[in-house]
Amino acid sequence: MGFGGVVGRRWTGVGLGVAILLGGMAYTGWALIPADRPAWVGRPGQVTTPNAPETERAAETERAAGRPSTSDAAPPAPPAAPAPDDLPEIDYDPAPAGFPEDPDTLDTTALAQGLRPERRLAAYDAPGGRPLAFLMPTVSGVELTVPVARREAGWTAVLLPSANRKLAWLPPGGFRTVALADQIVVERVPYRLTWYRDGIAKRSWRLSLGQPGQETPLGRTFILGRTPPPEPVYGGVDIFALGAIPDDPDAVPTGLRGAHIGIHTWYHDGELGRSTTNGCIRLTSSGQRLLLEQLRPGTPVVVVDELPTPPPTA
Structure with missing residues (x-):
């Protein structure tokens, strides 16, 4: 290893x-x-995308075209509870306990997007749940790219580093996505x-x-x-x-x-x-x-x- x-x-x-x-x-x-x-960002011709969930980006496209968006009526994303400054940082050591299991861990469907933190991000156990740790832009000095596993209620779940079969949930903001x-x-x-x-x-x-x-x-x-x-x-x-x-x-x-x-x-x-x-x-x-x-x-x-x-x- x-x-x-x-x-x-x-x-x-x-x-x-x-x-x-x-x-x-x-x-x-x-x-x-x-x-x-320069960092590689996926398939030739593709560029990095903003950190808004796909439903939000689709809504923006509809509004720009002068069409009503079905997602405009969607409930707002659950708010993120403030994260204490003394939460541990996720690094090369085993990740803190409490993060949820990856329900699709044996699914071989390819994950097509990666997420790169642009600052210290609070990682939660569920959308609107408890902050458990900080996901950092780098691990041991190397830029971190984590695959996006799920999206729900405006939040994004990524595969957790330094853990097996675990997810970390992130609220909107503070990251960008790249093609995988x-x-x-x-x-x-x-x-x-x-x-x-x-x-x-x-x-x-x-x-x-x-x-x-x-x-x-x-x-x-x-x-x-x-x-x-x-x-x-x-x-x-x-x-x-x-x-x-x-x-x-x-x-x-x-x-x-x-x-x-x-x-x-x-x-x-x-x-x-x-x-x-x-x-x-x-x-x-x-x-x-x-x-x-x-x-x-x-x-x-x-x-x-x-x-x-x-x-x-x-």
Whole structure:
């Protein structure tokens, strides 16, 4: 497992210490490496969108055209309770408790929008509910992009970083949205990872996954960023860190506590199709290099036992 900076070939190192978990080894003090190029915002020709919910944007379009909007009569969004200044910030450590479960966590429908906080945002347990923590514009110095999972009553739910199968609800304001073209689907039973773009399967690879007691967590998560490999055993290929963490932190070796699940390669492919990792997702060097070239932070990742129908790239 692993965590690091954002995708790109030109990156400037920043000394930010994080804990990581990589195929049975623990390291601290890894650097996240922020980008020095403009952020990618999705499909070619698409631009970032304002932070108003889609219903509000549709209403504005109707009004501009001189037509009444059916959403004008909709009830206002539940107000956001003031957030105390001493709430914890969501960072690389496990997220605070109290956030709701993701009801669609095994849904493989691609999440097409990501959300980027533009300031410190109070995160709530429901629309109009309790503020539990602050969602920050960066995690360990890397710009945060979280997939949008649901919208309700003018509020937006996003996949929670540093947690498994949890949502955080955000009131309107203080963020922008970007397009997400890609998706990764991991199947535990056939040990298969498939990369999708715009809903079309592009490539599939055979994997190694978490050993008994340290299984790769099921459900929806996303790519937080990437980091360089610490040792030659990782094949000299950068590592993706996901928003997911081990389901049972006490089951992993002591030196791996507080680590995140990652996607990375290994110095040989002899363990593909087997459960040998501490929960990480391990694939071939060529596959990892291609994904590093193509994927950006915020890319949704969903882990299921098995798809009803194998992808055409299987």
